[in-house]
Amino acid sequence: MSAQLVDRFGRRIDYLRISVTDRCNLRCQYCMPLTGLEFHPKSEILTFEEIVETVQVANELGITKARITGGEPLVRRDLPQLVRMLKRETDLQELSMTTNGLLLAAQAEALAEAGLDWVNVSVDSLDPKRFREITRFGDLERVWEGIERAAQAGLTPIKINTLILKGFNDDEVDRWVELTLDHELVVRFLELMPIGEGVKLKHLGSFANLTEIREELIARYGLVPARPARGNGPARYWKVPGARGMLGFITPISDKYCDSCNRMRLTANGELRPCLAYDVHVKAGEAIQRGDRAAVKRAFLRAADIKPEGHHWEVGQTTRTVMSSLGG
Ligand code: SAM
Numbered sequence: 001m002s003a004q005l006v007d008r009f010g011r012r013i014d015y016l017r018i019s020v021t022d023r024c025n026l027r028c029q030y031c032m033p034l035t036g037l038e039f040h041p042k043s044e045i046l047t048f049e050e051i052v053e054t055v056q057v058a059n060e061l062g063i064t065k066a067r068i069t070g071g072e073p074l075v076r077r078d079l080p081q082l083v084r085m086l087k088r089e090t091d092l093q094e095l096s097m098t099t100n101g102l103l104l105a106a107q108a109e110a111l112a113e114a115g116l117d118w119v120n121v122s123v124d125s126l127d128p129k130r131f132r133e134i135t136r137f138g139d140l141e142r143v144w145e146g147i148e149r150a151a152q153a154g155l156t157p158i159k160i161n162t163l164i165l166k167g168f169n170d171d172e173v174d175r176w177v178e179l180t181l182d183h184e185l186v187v188r189f190l191e192l193m194p195i196g197e198g199v200k201l202k203h204l205g206s207f208a209n210l211t212e213i214r215e216e217l218i219a220r221y222g223l224v225p226a227r228p229a230r231g232n233g234p235a236r237y238w239k240v241p242g243a244r245g246m247l248g249f250i251t252p253i254s255d256k257y258c259d260s261c262n263r264m265r266l267t268a269n270g271e272l273r274p275c276l277a278y279d280v281h282v283k284a285g286e287a288i289q290r291g292d293r294a295a296v297k298r299a300f301l302r303a304a305d306i307k308p309e310g311h312h313w314e315v316g317q318t319t320r321t322v323m324s325s326l327g328g
């Protein structure tokens with residue numbers, strides 16, 4: 001059997017986040033600055049063929065699941081074509097995508113036809129005005145339309161990512177819980193991570209401890225543990241007994257899960273990033289572009305080898321790279 005991706009702490013890496021662009025049609029305040037960000041030069045952005053070849057190498061190393069992300073993946077032209085290629089030409093067993101949903105209505109059917117398994121859509125507020133404020137340009141109605149079209153196309157379970165900030169949208173948690181009673185949604189609450197713009201967000205709202213919020217919700221709604229049909233992430237899932245949907249809690253800070261981390265990130269310009277909390281990475285872009293599979297394999301093994309044991313965000317560590325180029 002060929003080498004597998006196992007890091008120095010015995011964690012097996014079988015999940016790849018693939019960022020297909022560092023550009024975005026929104027500027028969420030915790031993720032991207034309004035202006036002044038430099039994007040990767042076009043010549044460095046991996047082509048679909050190069051992404052597929054990289055995933056094939058990753059497959060040989062035991063990666064079986066992937067999620068397409070960005071920036072905003074749907075601003076990349078012909079994205080359904082990449083999905084089709086990944087489904088046909090690699091051994092991925094699960095392929096999902098994280099999107100802000102703005103362009104989803106138009107592409108949901110093509111994505112489903114191409115073989116995408118499900119989508120995660122980021123929706124930080126149920127209130128259109130707040131949604132616009134946090135995303136700077138977002139149109140909530142368009143995002144809901146995208147979610148509906150994705151559900152109709154069978155891109156289920158639809159998972160919603162909602163980043164909770166104290167003093168901004170923590171009063172919406174109950175509305176989300178109630179929405180899961182009769183909708184088949186998986187609503188995942190996210191803690192703010194001190195990455196890029198997320199470090200200096202104080203004016204809008206502050207870090208909300210989702211372990212505390214989860215405990216309150218368990219007490220108030222009698223939540224019971226649940227498990228979504230598909231997924232690989234660190235979220236812990238719960239549901240109101242009898243509800244059609246469920247709730248996930250992504251708690252990197254208040255309830256750290258680094259010891260079970262199974263992922264690696266491929267950026268749009270071919271960097272392999274083993275941990276969100278550190279700027280360390282292995283530059284595989286050139287090897288990928290010249291089709292040197294052996295070198296790409298070595299880059300994966302090296303990235304696994306330098307994967308840090310865990311983050312130290314809870315004691316003031318921050319990550320310099322903006323989240324939009326890391327992919328979330
Ligand atoms: N544009 C797509 C979207 O928004 O879903 C995909 C990329 S985005 C970087 C992926 C996820 O990262 C989103 O759900 C977003 O809320 C989350 N995210 C971005 N910055 C974050 C931060 N500082 N802390 C926690 N989550 C963050």
Ligand code: SF4
Pocket residue numbers: 024025026027028031032070071072100122323324
């Ligand atoms: Fe764009 Fe997603 Fe970042 Fe918002 S969170 S700015 S939608 S990449």
